[in-house]
Amino acid sequence: MQNSQTSDALLVSNYIKGDEYALELLIKKHKQSIYGFIFSKVRDRDVTEDIFQDAFIKVIKTLKKGKYNEEGKFLPWVMRISHNLVIDYFRKNNRMPKFDNSGDFNIFSVISDGALNAEKVIIKEQVQKDVRRLIEELPEDQKEVLMMRMYQDMSFKEISERTGVSINTALGRMRYALINMRKVIEKHNIILTN
Numbered sequence: 001m002q003n004s005q006t007s008d009a010l011l012v013s014n015y016i017k018g019d020e021y022a023l024e025l026l027i028k029k030h031k032q033s034i035y036g037f038i039f040s041k042v043r044d045r046d047v048t049e050d051i052f053q054d055a056f057i058k059v060i061k062t063l064k065k066g067k068y069n070e071e072g073k074f075l076p077w078v079m080r081i082s083h084n085l086v087i088d089y090f091r092k093n094n095r096m097p098k099f100d101n102s103g104d105f106n107i108f109s110v111i112s113d114g115a116l117n118a119e120k121v122i123i124k125e126q127v128q129k130d131v132r133r134l135i136e137e138l139p140e141d142q143k144e145v146l147m148m149r150m151y152q153d154m155s156f157k158e159i160s161e162r163t164g165v166s167i168n169t170a171l172g173r174m175r176y177a178l179i180n181m182r183k184v185i186e187k188h189n190i191i192l193t194n
Contacts, residue, residue, distance in 0.1 A: 008026065015063060016064075016068075030074075034082055037082060055081045058081050135147065135181070137180075156174075
């Protein structure tokens with residue numbers, strides 16, 4: 001049987017019954033998607049390799065305990081495990097995804113891989129909620145500039161005209177808004193990735 005025609009559910013079932021080769025086929029089949037997903041977040045080959053290995057150690061332990069019940073959803077399940085391991089990695093190393101300090105602030109520049117669209121949408125919505133909560137904590141003048149820039153896509157010239165302050169003042173408020181958001185993120189150890 002060719003591996004492309006063998007369903008994940010069948011391979012998982014065969015592995016649980018003792019067919020070690022079935023796991024090898026599953027890893028080969030999904031390595032590129034999972035590896036690419038992890039690498040897109042951590043941007044380091046060694047770390048990616050470690051997280052990939054850890055993900056499959058968890059997969060093996062779960063399968064051996066007979067606790068796997070995501071019938072037909074093997075890849076999304078492994079992606080979730082990988083995503084959680086990436087978050088653990090960032091937490092353990094106190095590393096936060098960096099914000100760009102220029103005016104072109106876009107929290108979603110990190111979301112670029114094509115895998116797992118449904119899960120990505122859910123995570124993106126959660127990140128948007130987290131970002132909105134962070135924005136609510138900003139002083140009013142900074143919040144106003146940030147909202148105009150991020151959600152209304154206004155230029156700093158337009159913001160300056162709308163708010164009646166100079167372009168430099170608008171830029172300054174945006175800069176302080178980002179600095180303050182970063183402080184809140186670090187204080188609460190918030191992870192803004194998907």
